[in-house]
Amino acid sequence: MIDYDKIVSERAREIKPSGIRKFFDIAQQMTGVLNLGVGEPDFFTPWKIRQQAISVLEKIKTSYTANSGLMDLRRSISGYLGRTIGVDYKPENEIIVTVGGSEAIDLAIRALVDEGDEVLIVEPCFVCYAPMVELSHGVPVTVETSIENSFKLTAEALRAKITPRTKALILPYPNNPTGAIMTKEELEPIAEVLRGTDIIVISDEIYSALTYGREHFSIAALDGMRERTLVINGFSKGYAMTGWRLGFLAGPQPILKHILKIHQYAIMSSPTVSQYAAITALEECDDDVAKMVEEYDVRRRYVVNAFNKIGLPCFDPEGAFYAFPCIKSTGLTSQQFSERLVYEKKVAVVPGDAFGKCGEGYIRVSYAYSLKNLKAAVKLIEEFLEDLKKEHGDE
Amino acid sequence: MQMSKLLNLLAKNSRLSNEELGVLLGKTADEVAEEIKALEDSGTIKGYTTLVDYGVENPNIVTAYIELKVTPRAESGFDEIAKFIAQYDAVKSVTLMSGAYDLGITIIGENLRVISDFVAKHLSTIDGVISTATHFELKTYKENGIMLCDDEKDERGFVSP
Known part of the structure; x- marks a missing residue:
């Protein structure tokens, strides 16, 4: 036995x-x-998107794509990020198409965390962050939020948890499970704490399309934050495309070039049919x-x-x-x-x-x-x- | 089609109270009442009906769609004939159509016999009616935006990390 x-x-x-x-x-x-x-x-999933997938299958577009994703899709993503969060990313080397937002989270953590590195995780939050950090031999450090602050991260709570070993902050807004969002004004003090540090923000914005009354705002759009932020998003929630397994990651090229290696070895390239369908999602499904x-x-x-x-x-x-x-x-x-x-x-x-x-x-x-x-x-x-x-x- | 959120909700379920509608729309019940009154006054809301599946109680009940070709009358055109047909209780709707025929009529009857009698005795004998073509409905899948054959099966599994 x-x-x-x-x-x-x-x-x-x-x-x-x-x-x-x-x-x-x-x-x-x-x-x-x-x-x-x-x-x-x-x-x-909206019919236009499904139709596109059917048509792509008919045309037998079933081989691998470029490792970081179809160039046309990366261009669409770049356009989408430009018009939604107002931050420009180069399709050539600042965007990687991933297998859902989940892979993007995994990639970001694996590329940043060395043994003993601390990753700040704003809780309550989606359940995958801490285990992923542990798999990278890192140390998940919880930053708690509470109803008193409407489940938003405050500068004080953040500052209290930063140590010389802090490598990254996972910022999950709009938030699962609380539904909390963070506005530009609420993100500014957070950015102020982080500017001048080497802490990278992993901003999980998978629910960004689903806000009520106020538009989503990304911390990457604040002064000095684009260079220290990895923006993660995807198609599952906003476009009702969970089973298509498609997300993306955008950020500074010096980090992305290493992330791309992990993605290449682990995944090769994200699902081809889904990638074509995602272009339709971004271009035609507002x-x-x-x-x-x-x-x-x-x-x-x-x-x-x-x-x-x-x-x-x-x-x-x-x-x-x-x-x-x-x-x-x-x-x-x-x-x-x-x-x-x-x-x-x-x-x-x-x-x-x-x-x-x-x-x-x-x-x-x-x-x-x-x-x-x-x-x-x-x-x-x-x-x-x-x-x-x-x-x-x-x- | 762009409709107001209020109309969208009412079109699906007109039995929601003003208070309930207010909660769903983020308004007060009074604001909702005002908006509904305006829609009624303008004629946008014509009435509130019930979506009935008669077949549940009586499986023999038949719905038919009848295409009518009509010679329009001087002065009144199609209106006079259309209004005349609309008087019958069995007639659910009368619509003037473009294309191959003029009036489209939906009627409900106890059984096939009743409908064919209606067509033969009442419709085709009207002065000005040139011809009729009767189509019997076999199964209704959706009516007034509501799915009638929805088993509401949730395909989503218990998936999570």
């Missing part, structure tokens, strides 16, 4: 499964679950995105209002498609709340602590669902809260 545990690397064994994963496993075993846990759009944003916005208002009404105070999210209501009043932990909710009412949400310790006391609710489903879920959550109250009454 092979003892696989002795064979598999210590590093791989030590990676913990994500808190979302664990929860999905429970929900998956049950039938008829109203699942508000999914982090992907319920919209279909209207489709606007329609999706309008629909998300309607649901967002509904969900936030509904949670506040049933007694779970809900922070007003300005981006992404998540609400992050506070469940502290129930006396349950996020895990207990979520677990009982799925077992007793068959509604699946993700416990806030899956996104970092400071997410404790909250649950993440995705509103990438029809209003009808959201209403049904809210009703069940309300019933659950009433059950809890009765229990307390009986005690």
